[in-house]
Amino acid sequence: MATAASQQTWMQRNKMIVTPILFLLPGLLFFSVYVIIPIFQSFQISAYEWNGLGELSERGEFVGLQNYRELMSDRAFEVSLWNNVKWLALYLLAIPGGLFIALFLNQTVTGIRLYKSLFFFPFVISQVVVGLVFTWFYLPRGGLLNTILGGLGFDTLNILGDPTLATYGIIAAGLWPQTAYCMILYLTGLNAVDPEQVEAARLDGAKGWRMLWHVVLPQLRPATFIAFVVTIIGALRSFDLISVMTNGGPFGSTRVLSFYMFEQALSEYGFRMGYGSAIAVVLFLIMLIFIAYFLYSMWRDERPART
Amino acid sequence: MFPTPIQKRSEAVRVTYQVFLPIALILWLLPLIAVASFSIRPLTDFTQGNFWGWPSSFNLFSNYGRVFFESDMPRYMLNSLMITIPTVVGAVALSCMTGFALGIYRFKGNLLIFFMFIAGNFVPFQILMVPVRDLTVSLNLYDTKLGLVLFHIAFQTGFCTLFMRNFIKALPVELIEAARVEGVAEWRIFWFVVLPLMRPAIAALAVLIFTFIWNDYFWAIVLTQGPEAQPVTAGITSFNSQFVAQYHLMSAGSIVAAIPPVAMFFAMQKHFIAGLTLGAVK
Numbered sequence: 054m055a056t057a058a059s060q061q062t063w064m065q066r067n068k069m070i071v072t073p074i075l076f077l078l079p080g081l082l083f084f085s086v087y088v089i090i091p092i093f094q095s096f097q098i099s100a101y102e103w104n105g106l107g108e109l110s111e112r113g114e115f116v117g118l119q120n121y122r123e124l125m126s127d128r129a130f131e132v133s134l135w136n137n138v139k140w141l142a143l144y145l146l147a148i149p150g151g152l153f154i155a156l157f158l159n160q161t162v163t164g165i166r167l168y169k170s171l172f173f174f175p176f177v178i179s180q181v182v183v184g185l186v187f188t189w190f191y192l193p194r195g196g197l198l199n200t201i202l203g204g205l206g207f208d209t210l211n212i213l214g215d216p217t218l219a220t221y222g223i224i225a226a227g228l229w230p231q232t233a234y235c236m237i238l239y240l241t242g243l244n245a246v247d248p249e250q251v252e253a254a255r256l257d258g259a260k261g262w263r264m265l266w267h268v269v270l271p272q273l274r275p276a277t278f279i280a281f282v283v284t285i286i287g288a289l290r291s292f293d294l295i296s297v298m299t300n301g302g303p304f305g306s307t308r309v310l311s312f313y314m315f316e317q318a319l320s321e322y323g324f325r326m327g328y329g330s331a332i333a334v335v336l337f338l339i340m341l342i343f344i345a346y347f348l349y350s351m352w353r354d355e356r357p358a359r360t
Numbered sequence: 361m362f363p364t365p366i367q368k369r370s371e372a373v374r375v376t377y378q379v380f381l382p383i384a385l386i387l388w389l390l391p392l393i394a395v396a397s398f399s400i401r402p403l404t405d406f407t408q409g410n411f412w413g414w415p416s417s418f419n420l421f422s423n424y425g426r427v428f429f430e431s432d433m434p435r436y437m438l439n440s441l442m443i444t445i446p447t448v449v450g451a452v453a454l455s456c457m458t459g460f461a462l463g464i465y466r467f468k469g470n471l472l473i474f475f476m477f478i479a480g481n482f483v484p485f486q487i488l489m490v491p492v493r494d495l496t497v498s499l500n501l502y503d504t505k506l507g508l509v510l511f512h513i514a515f516q517t518g519f520c521t522l523f524m525r526n527f528i529k530a531l532p533v534e535l536i537e538a539a540r541v542e543g544v545a546e547w548r549i550f551w552f553v554v555l556p557l558m559r560p561a562i563a564a565l566a567v568l569i570f571t572f573i574w575n576d577y578f579w580a581i582v583l584t585q586g587p588e589a590q591p592v593t594a595g596i597t598s599f600n601s602q603f604v605a606q607y608h609l610m611s612a613g614s615i616v617a618a619i620p621p622v623a624m625f626f627a628m629q630k631h632f633i634a635g636l637t638l639g640a641v642k
Contacts, residue, residue, distance in 0.1 A: 069465060077462070083510075159362070174622060181575070186614065237633060
């Protein structure tokens with residue numbers, strides 16, 4: 054055996070270790086340089102006052118936790134954080150909404166496939182265009198929404214111009230593609246629901262809500278999990294719609310953390326890279342709670358497969 | 361099947377369903393239908409407040425013609441293509457390899473690396489913004505398509521690895537082991553055994569990444585700034601400032617910007633949905 058092993062090259066003997074390393078290397082390298090390392094760099098930058106010019110170590114001024122202390126008394130930060138909470142809570146409506154539409158469309162009538170695609174396709178359009186479309190939909194004069202409201206005899210609304218309404222108007226625009234996404238997840242899930250279980254439950258007299266809750270929803274768990282993941286991530290990532298529809302206004306009332314960070318670090322309001330990074334770190338830590346939970350759930354599912 | 365198939369319900373329910381289906385669709389797509397109707401009107405309709413009445417004339421060709429011939433729109437569209445396609449190729453190629461390594465081989469840290477890719481894929485963009493912009497500037501790639509492409513490839517590798525690894529993991533192990541017994545080299549197993557089986561996954565990922573990257577806005581405004589390199593999502597803002605309050609042209613521009621991913625979706629629907637709903641069924 055020893056002679057046989059020595060006849061093999063080093064490469065052949067270790068191929069089960071060397072091959073995966075070689076295959077991982079390019080992807081891992083790219084990912085580390087552009088994603089993993091920048092996360093740590095942002096933590097570092099958040100401890101500096103730096104306008105982004107020159108090297109951080111030369112031109113930046115180390116201020117420790119000063120940026121975070123400043124955040125605590127920053128009204129705009131508070132508004133942004135609060136808006137993030139609103140986004141999170143209301144965005145979750147996409148999940149029951151998507152389920153509802155999926156149940157509505159889960160039939161076999163002629164042309165239903167086309168209906169499903171057409172219901173889904175808001176998701177394929179870029180958020181920038183969705184934002185523009187909804188901005189025109191909300192136009193105080195001539196917008197479709199106010200034309201309808203006026204036709205029904207209601208007062209017209211200037212949704213995006215009203216600090217108390219603007220955020221809700223933007224969230225509604227975001228819910229449109231997100232509901233479509235959840236719908237397609239549930240449609241796929243419904244396809245895989247075991248018909249025998251449904252028939253058996255039907256014979257036992259289950260129907261409507263009880264059937265949905267006790268028989269169908271448990272089988273849709275994987276779809277619900279993914280719907281939660283993508284909706285929560287989507288809510289915390291919201292940026293495009295705000296930037297396009299109100300640019301943070303009126304009076305900064307529609308800012309969220311992601312948008313406020315961009316404003317602080319890269320817009321006409323200044324180039325405060327350190328302060329911006331501190332906001333990004335806060336957003337990252339909020340996201341981390343959810344990421345940790347998602348990873349934990351996935352890890353739990355992985356384990357049986359391993360043993 | 362749930363809910364009860366409509367065929368088993370009463371005649372009245374069936375008819376109501378058939379009538380309500382198109383109404384629901386029109387309501388759902390109303391904002392979009394509105395924009396489409398804007399895009400064929402003449403300017404005078406808007407100045408006279410005729411937003412919703414019968415158009416005073418149909419200007420489909422002249423409106424879209426102006427988008428194509430009197431603005432930077434074609435330029436932006438071309439930029440988008442030149443950013444999107446290399447990204448798709450790069451991210452799919454890298455993730456075929458990482459997916460193969462993580463899905464086939466058992467080694468220490470396998471799951472850790474896999475989870476790192478997943479976690480990285482979920483982080484908020486803003487935590488990467490300042491360092492990535494810095495890196496791009498120092499590589500002399502600020503305001504270039506290549507700068508955007510490199511970042512997109514790297515970031516999308518996270519999601520693509522998740523996708524590819526799970527797909528490869530579900531392939532029959534016997535196939536690979538049989539090849540190994542035959543003495544086939546590992547890279548040949550990748551190239552001749554696994555890669556051909558990954559075709560559906562590659563197709564699904566390619567269409568998904570195409571739409572994701574085409575629709576990206578945040579990185580476009582962070583890493584580029586002019587018609588030289590900006591993709592259409594960012595370009596449309598300057599387009600709109602060129603045609604302020606000319607709703608007919610702004611609508612036409614938006615529709616043009618939205619068409620490529622929509623066309624991609626309708627052409628490759630099966631793959632697109634298979635990719636998007638991966639994991640929605642166990």
